[in-house]
Amino acid sequence: MKKFINKPENYVDEMIKGILYAHPNKLKCVNNDLKCLTRAYEVREGKVGIATGGGSGHLPLFLGYVGEGLIDGASVGNVFASPSAAQMYEVTKEIDEGRGVLYLYGNYTGDIMNFDMAAEMADMDGIRVTSVVGNDDVASSKKGEENKRRGIAGLVFAYKTAGAYAEEGADLDEVTRIAQKTVDNTRTMGVALSPCVIPEIGKNTFSIGEDEMEIGMGIHGEHGINRGKLLEADEVVNVMMEHIFNDYEYKREDEVVVLINGLGSTPLDELYIVYRRVYEILQEKGIKIHRKYIGEFATSMEMAGMSISLLKLDEELKRLIDAPCASPFFMQK
Amino acid sequence: MKKFINKPENYVDEMIKGILYAHPNKLKCVNNDLKCLTRAYEVREGKVGIATGGGSGHLPLFLGYVGEGLIDGASVGNVFASPSAAQMYEVTKEIDEGRGVLYLYGNYTGDIMNFDMAAEMADMDGIRVTSVVGNDDVASSKKGEENKRRGIAGLVFAYKTAGAYAEEGADLDEVTRIAQKTVDNTRTMGVALSPCVIPEIGKNTFSIGEDEMEIGMGIHGEHGINRGKLLEADEVVNVMMEHIFNDYEYKREDEVVVLINGLGSTPLDELYIVYRRVYEILQEKGIKIHRKYIGEFATSMEMAGMSISLLKLDEELKRLIDAPCASPFFMQK
Numbered sequence: 001m002k003k004f005i006n007k008p009e010n011y012v013d014e015m016i017k018g019i020l021y022a023h024p025n026k027l028k029c030v031n032n033d034l035k036c037l038t039r040a041y042e043v044r045e046g047k048v049g050i051a052t053g054g055g056s057g058h059l060p061l062f063l064g065y066v067g068e069g070l071i072d073g074a075s076v077g078n079v080f081a082s083p084s085a086a087q088m089y090e091v092t093k094e095i096d097e098g099r100g101v102l103y104l105y106g107n108y109t110g111d112i113m114n115f116d117m118a119a120e121m122a123d124m125d126g127i128r129v130t131s132v133v134g135n136d137d138v139a140s141s142k143k144g145e146e147n148k149r150r151g152i153a154g155l156v157f158a159y160k161t162a163g164a165y166a167e168e169g170a171d172l173d174e175v176t177r178i179a180q181k182t183v184d185n186t187r188t189m190g191v192a193l194s195p196c197v198i199p200e201i202g203k204n205t206f207s208i209g210e211d212e213m214e215i216g217m218g219i220h221g222e223h224g225i226n227r228g229k230l231l232e233a234d235e236v237v238n239v240m241m242e243h244i245f246n247d248y249e250y251k252r253e254d255e256v257v258v259l260i261n262g263l264g265s266t267p268l269d270e271l272y273i274v275y276r277r278v279y280e281i282l283q284e285k286g287i288k289i290h291r292k293y294i295g296e297f298a299t300s301m302e303m304a305g306m307s308i309s310l311l312k313l314d315e316e317l318k319r320l321i322d323a324p325c326a327s328p329f330f331m332q333k
Numbered sequence: 334m335k336k337f338i339n340k341p342e343n344y345v346d347e348m349i350k351g352i353l354y355a356h357p358n359k360l361k362c363v364n365n366d367l368k369c370l371t372r373a374y375e376v377r378e379g380k381v382g383i384a385t386g387g388g389s390g391h392l393p394l395f396l397g398y399v400g401e402g403l404i405d406g407a408s409v410g411n412v413f414a415s416p417s418a419a420q421m422y423e424v425t426k427e428i429d430e431g432r433g434v435l436y437l438y439g440n441y442t443g444d445i446m447n448f449d450m451a452a453e454m455a456d457m458d459g460i461r462v463t464s465v466v467g468n469d470d471v472a473s474s475k476k477g478e479e480n481k482r483r484g485i486a487g488l489v490f491a492y493k494t495a496g497a498y499a500e501e502g503a504d505l506d507e508v509t510r511i512a513q514k515t516v517d518n519t520r521t522m523g524v525a526l527s528p529c530v531i532p533e534i535g536k537n538t539f540s541i542g543e544d545e546m547e548i549g550m551g552i553h554g555e556h557g558i559n560r561g562k563l564l565e566a567d568e569v570v571n572v573m574m575e576h577i578f579n580d581y582e583y584k585r586e587d588e589v590v591v592l593i594n595g596l597g598s599t600p601l602d603e604l605y606i607v608y609r610r611v612y613e614i615l616q617e618k619g620i621k622i623h624r625k626y627i628g629e630f631a632t633s634m635e636m637a638g639m640s641i642s643l644l645k646l647d648e649e650l651k652r653l654i655d656a657p658c659a660s661p662f663f664m665q666k
Contacts, residue, residue, distance in 0.1 A: 002526040002543070002637055004566040004603040011602070014566075018605030021612040022625050059601040193335040210335070233337040233347075265598030267634040268392040269344070270337040272351030279354040292355050301600040302637070304335055331664050 001197045003302075008199035012056045012078055019063070023328040027066055030073075035083055036090045037063045038073035048166040048175045049073065049095035050102045052159070053088055054111055055080040057198070058219065060329035061298040062105075065156065067327025070163035071104065079198045079301075080220050082110035088118035092127060100128035100172035104158055104179050106151025107135040130172055132179040134158060136188040136309060138247045139216025139225045150218050153261040153298040154186035154309040156330075157321070164323035182317060187248045188259075189240040190307035192217035193230065196264060196300050205303075215239060219263065219300045233270070237277040240308050245285075248312070252286035255313045257321055260294045263305035268295065271306060278308060291321055297330075334530045336635075341532035345389045345411055352396070356661040360399055363406075368416055369423045370396045371406035381499040381508045382406065382428035383435045385492070386421055387444055388413040390531070391552065393662035394631040395438075398489065400660020403496035404437065412531045412634075413553050415443030421451035425460060433461035433505035437491055437512050439484025440468040463505055465512040467491060469521040469642060471580045472549025472558045483551050486594040486631035487519035487642040489663075490654070497656035515650060520581045521592075522573040523640035525550035526563065529597060529633050538636075548572060552596065552633040566603070570610040573641050578618075583645065585619035590626070590654055592642040597632040599639050604628065611641060624654055630663075 005011050016034040020027060028040040052062045053075035063074040073091035075083035092101050101122065103115045112133065119129040134151030141148035162179035170178070192214045195204040205221040208214060213236065216224030231239070250256070258278055260271045271294050282289055290313055298307075313321065325332050338344050349367040353360060361373040385395045386408035396407040406424035408416035425434050434455065436448045445466065452462040467484030474481035495512035503511070525547045528537040538554040541547060546569065549557030564572070583589070591611055593604045604627050615622055623646055631640075646654065658665050 002546075002563060004526075004569060004599065004607055004639065006565045006567055006606070011606070014606045014609055015602045016605075018607070018609035018612070018627075022605065022608055022627060057600075057602065059605075193337075213335075230335060232339045234339055236337060264600055265635050265637075266337065267390075267597055267632065268629070269348045269390065269634065272349075272355065272392075273339070273344070273347045274337055274351070275355055276347055276351035279351070294351075294355060296601070299600065301602065302598050304598075304635070306337065326666065331666065333659065333664065333666070 001202045003199060005199055008202070011199040026328050027063065030090045030094045033087060033090065035076050036087050037066060037076065038091055038094045039066050043097065045097060046099050047097050048099050048102065048170065048172050049097060050104055050162055050166055050175070051088065051091050051095060052105045053083045053115070054106055054108065055082060057301050058298050064329030065159045065327055067325060067330065069167045069323055069325030070327050070330065071159050079200070082108065082114050085114040085117035085121065088115055089121040092118060092122045092129065093125065096127045102162060102172060102175050102179060103129060103131040104162060105133065106155055107133045107149060128172060130176040132158065132176060132183055134183050136183065136186040137218065138187050138189050138243050140218060140222070143247055150222065152188050152190060152219055153259055153307050154188040156259065156297050157186050157257060157309070157311045158182040160325065161317055161320040163325060164320040167323065178320065182311065185312045185317065186309060187244045188307050188309040189243050190217060190305060191215050191236055191240060192263065192303060192305035194304040195221060196303040219298060233273050234277045237274055241278065241281050244310060250285065250287055250312065253288065255288045255290040255318065257311040257313060258289050258292040259297060259309040261298055261307045261309065262296045263303040264299040265302045265304045266306050271295065274306060290318060334535045336532065338532055341535070344532040359661050360396065363423045363427045366420060366423065368409050369420050370399060370409065371424055371427045372399050376430065378430060379432050380430050381432050381435065381503065381505050382430060383437055383495055383499055383508070384421065384424050384428060385438045386416045387439055387441065388415060390634050391631050397662030398492045398660055400658060400663065402500045402656055402658030403660050403663065404492050412533070415441065415447050418447040418450035418454065421448055422454040425451060425455045425462065426458065429460045435495060435505060435508050435512060436462060436464040437495060438466065439488055440466045440482060461505060463509040465491065465509060465516055467516050469516065469519040470551065471520050471522050471576050473551060473555065476580055483555065485521050485523060485552055486592055486640050487521040487644070489592065489630050490519050490590060490642065490644045491515040493658065494650055494653040496658060497653040500656065511653065515644065518645040518650065519642060520577045521640050521642040522576050523550060523638060524548050524569055524573060525596065525636060525638035527637040528554060529636040550638070552631060566606050567610045570607055574611065574614050577643060583618065583620055586621065588621045588623040588646045588651065590624045590644040590646060591622050592630060593627045594631055594640045594642065595629045596636040596638040598635045598637045601628065604639060607639060623651060
């Protein structure tokens with residue numbers, strides 16, 4: 001295990017301490033719990049709150065999207081482990097401005113159970129909570145069973161649109177509607193080349209041959225749909241895009257946002273080689289790229305791999321995607 | 334070699350094509366040469382131009398710093414190889430607005446030779462050129478022999494300050510003075526944990542044991558000052574900071590910019606663990622962190638490792654560091 005760490009059991013706390021040292025005007029922790037994080041600045045009175053949460057090891061996911069025009073709080077667990085319901089509840093109380101809180105997070109059993117419990121606790125306090133669960137990973141379940149799919153990098157689109165809408169002053173039902181529409185309009189396919197190491201375990205999360213890749217693997221190393229020889233970049237992209245096109249209807253003249261997400265150790269160079277091919281394919285199909293994000297948005301520590309996400313836009317999603325936002329990890333003018 | 338690439342010989346061109354597809358309003362190539370890149374937008378009449386250049390494989394270095402409030406053009410070579418003098422000259426002609434061009438690049442033999450030749454070619458065209466060479470890497474030569482030191486991530490500070498000053502309307506001599514002062518006030522120490530693979534070669538750039546690190550290694554795998562057992566993160570940072578403090582005078586109340594730069598595959602989590610320790614050390618010494626940058630600014634593809642850079646500020650450097658800037662890879666409000 002080659003990492004810059006001290007005691008593995010302190011990995012998450014020390015990482016968050018570093019983040020709080022670096023961004024004290026943007027992020028703070030609640031009740032001295034380093035794993036309960038909220039915005040450190042004031043927002044307009046009555047703004048709908050948005051909370052997320054999930055395991056550590058995915059930076060900038062989850063806490064990295066707490067920021068202006070984005071979300072308001074995040075509870076984070078140990079590496080790849082859900083935070084507790086109590087932590088989610090603390091974040092909820094802190095960010096509620098009287099108009100309710102949307103829970104917006106990925107489709108994982110532990111997170112769902114804990115967010116549902118936190119919602120009940122908030123309800124007893126008179127805080128109205130709604131939930132939208134990201135399930136963009138096309139590879140994780142077949143068409144028609146979208147509710148069984150994992151949430152991966154595409155969740156970032158929903159932070160962006162729901163966050164911008166809350167910033168505009170929309171009420172909880174409206175913010176929830178936009179988050180759900182964004183999730184419904186998002187499709188992601190991933191591919192993994194190498195595993196990562198959870199600090200407290202100290203071993204690779206999975207093994208994979210020196211010349212192999214796994215298409216559709218999840219960001220915790222969940223099984224994908226095909227393990228095979230590593231292909232050339234363009235062939236990999238062709239296969240991934242075909243899965244996305246088979247899953248969702250895109251027509252000529254449609255406008256999309258493209259997210260090319262590196263899982264950790266894949267260089268930016270390669271993400272642009274991938275984007276190049278995605279661009280060509282969309283050009284051929286007459287689909288317009290309205291905006292693109294290329295970089296690391298949802299990682300798995302030092303895993304090598306990447307994912308391609310498409311968000312199909314309509315006029316209101318386009319306006320919300322284009323709105324400015326600013327977190328220490330994600331800024332748009 | 335586990336990479337998302339097509340033919341290795343097309344690696345750089347395909348990467349740059351992806352970048353140009355993604356950012357057509359920001360970057361363009363000159364004379365249809367994908368390796369001669371300049372800003373694609375207009376600047377104020379008479380703005381001093383700033384050009385850089387160097388090998389590929391270091392994204393966002395070099396072309397990623399072409400942007401508003403930053404630099405105007407970059408010529409890039411193959412992976413770890415200098416661009417040609419002719420390419421540098423093409424960039425120079427394209428970005429000159431009649432008030433001259435500063436060459437601002439890292440201290441590597443091939444780059445120096447080619448930039449000097451390009452300056453002569455520009456001179457024959459009546460374009461005045463000055464040069465400032467980044468040499469921030471403390472590990473690469475002893476104190477008193479700073480001119481023998483390699484330029485690494487600290488060069489980004491000089492893009493930022495010189496770029497902001499040119500944007501303000503400063504003349505070539507003044508922009509050159511600020512670039513040189515920034516270089517003079519910058520110190521960097523790096524550490525490497527693993528090699529990378531140059532696509533056209535297909536083999537690791539160096540070998541290093543499973544439990545080893547090399548302090549002071551360069552971003553092309555140049556020898557450092559100590560290879561030894563991988564220490565805990567805080568110990569690694571202590572050693573690196575000691576080298577920096579031994580090399581440059583910092584006093585209580587001094588203000589610095591801190592740059593924690595990941596070399597490629599080191600997760601953001603670890604960079605924040607490192608920042609945490611750097612913050613504590615500077616706190617103990619009474620040195621104030623005016624601004625910090627934490628992420629990937631000068632990489633070596635998928636190399637694992639990181640560097641710590643400090644820029645000592647005075648009032649004018651502070652103003653220039655704080656100015657807004659915007660490239661597709663580096664934005665500051």
